[in-house]
Amino acid sequence: VRERGAVSAAQPQDGGRHRVVIIGSGFGGLFGAKAFQRADVDVTLISRTTHHLFQPLLYQLATGILSEGEIAPSTREILKRQKNVRVTIGDVTEVDLGARTVTSQVLETTTVTPYDSLIVAAGAQTSYFGHDDWAESAPGLKSVDDALEVRSRIFGAFEMAEIEPDPEARAQWLTFVVVGAGPTGVELAGQIAEAARHTLRDNFRSIDPAEARILLLDAADAVLGTFGDRLSGKATKTLRELGIEVELGAKVTGVDFTGVDLLGADGSPRRIGARTTIWAAGVRAADIGRQLADQVGLQVDRAGRLPVQDDLTLPGHPEVFAVGDMVTLKGYPGVSQFAMQGARHAAKTITARLAGKPVPGEFRYRDKGSMATVSRFNAVASIGNRQFAGFIAWLLWLGVHLVYLIGFKNRVSTLVNWAVTFIGNSRSERVVSHQQSVGRIVLNRRRLGPLGTPPSAPGDRTS
Ligand SMILES: Cc1cc2nc3c(=O)[nH]c(=O)nc-3n(C[C@H](O)[C@H](O)[C@H](O)COP(=O)(O)OP(=O)(O)OC[C@H]3O[C@@H](n4cnc5c(N)ncnc54)[C@H](O)[C@@H]3O)c2cc1C
Numbered sequence: 354v355r356e357r358g359a360v361s362a363a364q365p366q367d368g369g370r371h372r373v374v375i376i377g378s379g380f381g382g383l384f385g386a387k388a389f390q391r392a393d394v395d396v397t398l399i400s401r402t403t404h405h406l407f408q409p410l411l412y413q414l415a416t417g418i419l420s421e422g423e424i425a426p427s428t429r430e431i432l433k434r435q436k437n438v439r440v441t442i443g444d445v446t447e448v449d450l451g452a453r454t455v456t457s458q459v460l461e462t463t464t465v466t467p468y469d470s471l472i473v474a475a476g477a478q479t480s481y482f483g484h485d486d487w488a489e490s491a492p493g494l495k496s497v498d499d500a501l502e503v504r505s506r507i508f509g510a511f512e513m514a515e516i517e518p519d520p521e522a523r524a525q526w527l528t529f530v531v532v533g534a535g536p537t538g539v540e541l542a543g544q545i546a547e548a549a550r551h552t553l554r555d556n557f558r559s560i561d562p563a564e565a566r567i568l569l570l571d572a573a574d575a576v577l578g579t580f581g582d583r584l585s586g587k588a589t590k591t592l593r594e595l596g597i598e599v600e601l602g603a604k605v606t607g608v609d610f611t612g613v614d615l616l617g618a619d620g621s622p623r624r625i626g627a628r629t630t631i632w633a634a635g636v637r638a639a640d641i642g643r644q645l646a647d648q649v650g651l652q653v654d655r656a657g658r659l660p661v662q663d664d665l666t667l668p669g670h671p672e673v674f675a676v677g678d679m680v681t682l683k684g685y686p687g688v689s690q691f692a693m694q695g696a697r698h699a700a701k702t703i704t705a706r707l708a709g710k711p712v713p714g715e716f717r718y719r720d721k722g723s724m725a726t727v728s729r730f731n732a733v734a735s736i737g738n739r740q741f742a743g744f745i746a747w748l749l750w751l752g753v754h755l756v757y758l759i760g761f762k763n764r765v766s767t768l769v770n771w772a773v774t775f776i777g778n779s780r781s782e783r784v785v786s787h788q789q790s791v792g793r794i795v796l797n798r799r800r801l802g803p804l805g806t807p808p809s810a811p812g813d814r815t816s
Contacts, residue, residue: 369395370393370394370395371393371394371395371469371470371703371707372394372395372397372467372468372469372470373389373394373395373396373397373468373469373470373471373472373700373703374396374397374398374399374455374466374467374468374470374471374472375396375397375398375399375471375472375474375696376399376400376445376448376455376471376472376473376474376475376641377398377400377473377474377475377476377677378398378400378402378403378404378405378406378428378440379405379406379408379474379476379677379678379692380474380677380689380692380693380696381472381474381476381676381677381678381692381693381695381696382398382400382405382472382474382696383398383405383428383431383432383759384692384693384696384697385472385474385676385696385697385699385700386398386432386435386438387432387435388696388697388700388701389435389437389438389700389703389704390435390437392437392700392703392704392707393437393707394437394470394703394704394707395437395439396437396438396439397438397439397441397466397468398428398432398438398439398440398441399441399442399443399445399455399457399464399466400428400440400441400442400443401442401443401444401445402425402428402442402496402497403427403428403429403440403442404425404426404427404428404497405425405426405427405428405431405759406424406425406496406497407424407425407757407758407759408495408689409689409754409757410423410424410754410758410767411424411494411495411496411497411499411500411537412494412500412537412540412541412544413544414497414500414501414504414782415494415499415500415501415503415504415507415541415544415631416504416507416541416544416545416547416548416780417504417507417508417548417552417780417781417782417783418544418770418771418774418780418782419767419770419782420766420770420781420782421497421500421501422763423758423763423766423767423770424497424758424763425497426759426760426763428440431759431760441457441464441466442459443457443458443459443464444457444458444459445457445475445641446458447644448471448473448641448644448645448648450645450648450649450667450670450673451648452467453467453468453469453471453672454466454467454468455468455471468672469672470672470673470674470703471672471673471674472674472675472676472696472699472700473641473642473645473673473674473675473676473679474675474676474677474679474692474695474696475638475639475641475642475679476638476639476677476678476679476692477495477636477637477638477639477656477657477678477679477687478493478495478636478637478639479493479494479495479499479632479635479636479637480634480635480636480637480656481493481632481635482634482635484608487607487608487632488632490608490609490610490630491532491608491613491630491631491632492506492631492632493631493632493633494537494541494631494632494633495636501789502789503541503631504782504783504784504785504789505784505785505786505789506628506629506631507529507545507548507629508783508785509785510526510527510529510628510629511526511527511549511553511556511557511560511562511565512785513526513628514526514527514557514559514560515557515558515559515560516559521626523560524566524626525611525612525626525627525628526628526629527560527562527564527565527566528565528566528567528568528625528626528627528628528629529542529545529565529566529567529568529627529629529630529631530568530570530612530613530625530627530629530630530631531545531567531568531569531570531630531631531633532570532571532605532608532613532630532631532632532633532634533570533571533632533633533634533635534569534570534571534573534575534576534577534578534599534601535571535577535578535579535633535634536577536723536725537633538569538571538631538633538634539569539576539577539588539592539725539727540725540726540727541631541633542567542569542592542597543591543592543595543597543726543727543728544728545565545567546565546567546595546596546597546728547595547728547729548562548780549562549563549565549567550562550563550595550596551778552774552778552779552780554778566598567596567597567598568597568598568599568600568625568627569592569597569598569599569600570600570603570605570613570615571600571601571602571603571634572602572603572604572605572634573601573602574601574602575589575601576588576589576592576599576601577725577733579686579723580723580725580733580735580740581735581740583740583742584733584735584740584742587733587742587743588725588727588733588742591727591728591731592727592728595727595728600617600618601618602617602618603615603616603617603618604616605634606622608630608632610628611626611627611628612624612625612626612627612630613625613627613630635656636656636678636687637656637657638653638656638657638658638659638678638679638680639657639678639679640657641679642657642658642659642675642679642680643657643659645659645667645673645675646659646660649667649668649669649670650668651667651668654681656681657679658678658679658680658681659675659679659680659681660680660681660682661674661675661676661680661681661682663682663714663715663716664698664702664712664713664714664715664716665680665682665695665698665699665716674695674699674702674703676691676692676695676696676698676699677691677692677695677696678691678692680695682716683718685718686720686723688723689757690718690719690720690721691718694716694718694719695716695718698713698716701713720737721736722734722735722736722737723735724736724746724749724750724753725750726747726750729747729774729775730743730744730747730775731743731744731746731747732746732747732749732750733746734746734749734750736749751771755767755768770782
């Protein structure tokens with residue numbers, strides 16, 4: 354495709370090497386940066402976190418299977434041999450499309466970075482559907498901090514139950530509510546059940562961890578609704594066999610530190626006493642999307658996602674691309690492949706412009722399928738028009754995740770940890786630190802961002 358505005362979009366404003374700025378070090382940001390490996394450009398990657406987070410395995414960090422280093426390697430380390438990339442920490446507070454600058458902040462340091470091309474891959478954050486006050490009592494699962502907090506709450510709850518003399522209070526400590534029966538909720542509930550029934554066996558003297566009550570709630574009428582009836586049915590059956598109480602059509606109306614209020618499927622109000630509630634019910638796009646939308650006269654959708662053009666650019670700004678979870682385009686799903694493919698498409702377009710070659714034009718997403726584990730040796734996978742359930746799907750899941758994990762050492766140590774957990778029924782990552790238990794509460798109360806900076810926008814949660 355020969356495009357209008359391509360020359361101006363490719364021209365560096367200062368006459369030097371073309372400057373590409375990438376916001377975010379998630380799937381879009383990292384794979385976008387890597388795609389410039391052989392390009393004659395200077396790339397600056399600005400991210401709120403110093404790591405690249407492999408979110409699909411966050412639930413394993415939250416349930417003591419993997420360590421944070423295995424799923425969140427240092428972005429700087431991954432890109433150290435790519436000399437045309439500079440990695441910087443920063444909470445992006447403003448993108449000025451007219452001046453072509455990105456302003457970021459950490460502690461008292463504000464940095465203004467000029468760009469010739471910009472790729473925004475700021476992802477999404479947990480959404481409490483207008484009830485942000487629930488965050489303190491029901492952490493989500495979007496960041497390393499979230500997962501460490503969830504881990505400390507899960508394993509800490511068993512410790513509290515062990516010393517609690519009152520049976521009713523003890524039952525509350527042994528009740529775990531997961532809100533949201535999508536892949537994250539299902540995987541989390543499955544692993545809490547596995548930990549309670551297998552890993553923690555013989556660890557306690559006053560309680561039997563296997564008596565833990567695990568509830569999986571969703572307002573929708575199916576578990577893993579996007580996987581279709583057959584796989585959804587199989588996953589529900591496996592969850593129930595694990596002793597998980599699956600309650601569908603249940604609308605949560607309140608959450609606090611001692612339980613969850615809900616309207617059951619029949620519309621009747623009820624309260625579940627539980628000291629551990631985990632929110633896996635919704636996400637909303639990064640706030641920066643709204644800021645970009647306002648500057649070009651677009652409206653974000655209900656989940657705060659920015660509607661991009663077919664080639665992932667913003668109208669009137671061929672030099673600005675937005676990719677991944679923060680955008681909406683033709684109903685493509687908010688999954689890692691969409692972010693990676695989108696970022697590579699943006700990089701290809703920029704390098705083609707610089708070489709004066711035809712650009713790829715319209716972005717077309719290639720669906721590589723989706724999968725979710727339900728318990729050990731049991732998963733569901735939907736690839737093209739083929740569906741798999743049980744052990745075969747679990748093997749597929751294992752292979753795919755090993756391929757996409759970053760770094761040889763991480764793959765080896767992850768494999769060892771999986772063997773320890775799935776064959777040996779043990780978990781090595783069970784540290785419950787005071788910092789993890791109270792960290793999020795302190796951050797939320799003080800409303801702090803990375804390294805203690807104020808967050809970039811009202812309502813923003815720190816990562
Ligand atoms: C628990 C969980 C399980 C998942 N499982 C799967 C799965 O099995 N398969 C699958 O395909 N997908 C899965 N996903 C979805 C997948 O992880 C996302 O689609 C993917 O991460 C999106 O990539 P992204 O680059 O758009 O955003 P992200 O990976 O979220 O990256 C966003 C980046 O932007 C940075 N950032 C945000 N705001 C700012 C700012 N203001 N300034 C600077 N930096 C900023 C963040 O720190 C982060 O580095 C899962 C997600 C979660 C949460």
